[in-house]
Amino acid sequence: MRSRNLLIAGVFVVALAIVVAVLLPGLSSPQPPGPDPTQPPAPTPTPVPVPGNGTYVNTTYGYAVTCPEGWFYTESGESVWFSSPDKHEEVRVNTNPLSGQSATDTENVLEALNATYAEDLRTGIDAEWVSTERISLDGVPAYRSEFSVPIVDEERYTFVIRYAVRDDVIYSVMHTVFPPGYDVYNADAAPAAESFRFL
Template sequence: MRSQKLLIAAVFVVVLVVVLAVLLPGLSSTQPPGPDPTQPPTPAPTSTSVPTPAPKPVPENGTYVNTTYGYAVTCPEGWFYTESGESVWFSSPDKHEEVRVNTNPLSSESEGDTENVLEALNATYVEDLRAGIDAEWVSTEEISLDGVPAYESVFSVPIVDEDRYTFVVRYAVKDGVIYSVMHTVFPPEYDVYNADAAPAAESFRFL
C-alpha cells in the first residue's frame, strides 16, 4: 500500500506542476517547463515548512462544499477530505487519496482565451506526465464538466511489473479559474475502496 500511495502522490504532484507550468509563463511558450525526468516528483516538504493538513470527515450528508471556488463533491460514507491551499483531496476510509480537485486562477493575460488554455493543458499533461512518472497517454476527448466545456484525458501509469493503474483528469475553465478534477482507477486487488473514486469525481458540480 505504501508504494501505491507514493505513486498517487507523484501523479498528483506532477499534475499540479503541469497546471502551474501553463499558468506562470502564460500561453506564449509552446513547451512549458516540466519536472526533471531523472528525478521522481515528490510532495512538498512538510516537516520544516507547511505542515500537512489533517484529514477531516466529509459532512454527514456526504457532500463537501467549497465556497471559495464554488463547487461541491459528494463522497461515500466514511471518506475524508483534506484542504491544502488551492487543492482539496478526498480519501477513502483507510486515508488513501482517491480524488483530487485543483483550482488555479488564470493570469490576466490568459483570461478570455479558454480554448487555448485547455489545449495548452492537454499538450502539457501528455508531455509532463510521460516524463515525470512514465505515464502513457491513452485518450483525450472534449466533454462537459457540469455544463462547462472541458477536456478529459486518460493515462495509464505503471505500478509494479506488468500492473498498471488508470489516471483520469478532467479540466475546464470557469470565471477565470482552471478546475482540474482527477481520480484513479486501480485494479481491485490494490484498493477495495477505489471503485468509489470515479463516482465521487463525477459528482463534481459548480454551485
C-alpha cells in the same frame, strides 16, 4: 501507493505552472516568496471527515463533491483531495486562478494543458497517454484525458483528469482506477469524481 499519488499531484502542479508561466505569459498572479528557512515547516494538513450528508462544499471556488460515507477530505492551498476510510487518496480537485483570463482564451488554456499533461506525466511517472476527448464538466466545455500508469510488473492503473476553465479559474478533477484487489474503495473514486458540480 500514496507516494505515487503524491507524485502525480506534483506532476500536475508542474504542468499547471508551465501552462500559466510559459505558455500563457502575463496571466498568472505574482507568487509569494518561498518558505523562510529560519522558520519551522508548515504543519501537514490533517484529513477531516466529509460532512454527514456526504457532500463537501468549497465556497471559495464554488463547487461541491459528494463522497461515500466514511470518506475524508484534506484542504491544502488550492487543492482538495478526498480519501477513503483507510485514508488512501482517491479523488483530487485542483483550482488554479488565472488573472485577466477572458472567455476567448479558454480554448487556448485547455489546449495548452492538454499538450503539457502527456509529456509531464510520461516524464514524471512513466505514464502513457491513452486518450483525450472534449466533454462538459457540469455544463462547462472541458477535456477528459486518460493515462495508463505502471504499478508493478505488467500491471497498470488508469489516471483520469477532467479539466475546464470557468470564471478565470482552471478546475481539474482527477481520480484513479486501480485493477481489482488493489484498493477495495477505489470503485467509489469515479462516482465521487463525477459528482463534481459548480454551485
